[in-house]
Amino acid sequence: MSISFKELHDWTVDTETAIALQHQLAPNIIREGEPEDIEHIAGVDIGFEDEGATTRAVIVLMHWPSLEVVEQVIHREATRMAYVPGLLSFRELPAALNALQRLEGTPQLVMVDGMGIAHPRRLGIAAHLGLWLELPTIGVGKSRLCGRHEPVGEEKGARTPLVDRGETIGTVLRTRERVKPLYISTGHRISEESAVKWVMHCLTRYKLPEPTRQADRLASRRTRALREGR
């Protein structure tokens, strides 16, 4: 897919600049909407190799509603920044964008590992990516960054709101029985309700929705093959 990459080549910034940028960008996030004419959904997964020196971005493009993988991209590049809670997007987005640029197809919805607006400054990696792509995005987190919530029901589909400073910023969702719940939050151009609905739509027999699960699976499979092959 074609994207505008103006600042991408020197995106490394210091902590204060990153935080200022988040404060500046967050107000532009659109927390409502119902993505339409969905034909393809993309899953984004970021991993690290060489003790963190290399960043690996995996993109999986999947057809809806068959959930069949139609395209995949694995991109590697030098890691730019260290991990700092709250500044994840500055560390992982460059690689994700370069990987997306290599994607031939274009998704109408994107799912990302991590938070959408369920972030201290309401600009988690999924929200930041959505703003950049101007596409609907959903944050699919495996653990909590901020906010509090009541215990979640045990049955699949059980949910409870994630609240921070009096504001509902996401949904804690049980995607499978006897497994830790996921933290779903709006990224951009989609309502919380719709975000949860799409995650549910993409669930099969696993904890993660297919887009991110397939991206994860592809990442570990290739990494393993590479290791065993040398």
Place this chain on the structure above:
DNA sequence: GCGACAG
């Protein structure tokens, strides 16, 4: 000042 802290 003391914890908490996506991936």
Place this chain on the structure above:
DNA sequence: ATCTTGTCGC
């Protein structure tokens, strides 16, 4: 995130 084998349980 990543390092790592087997093992207990639905």
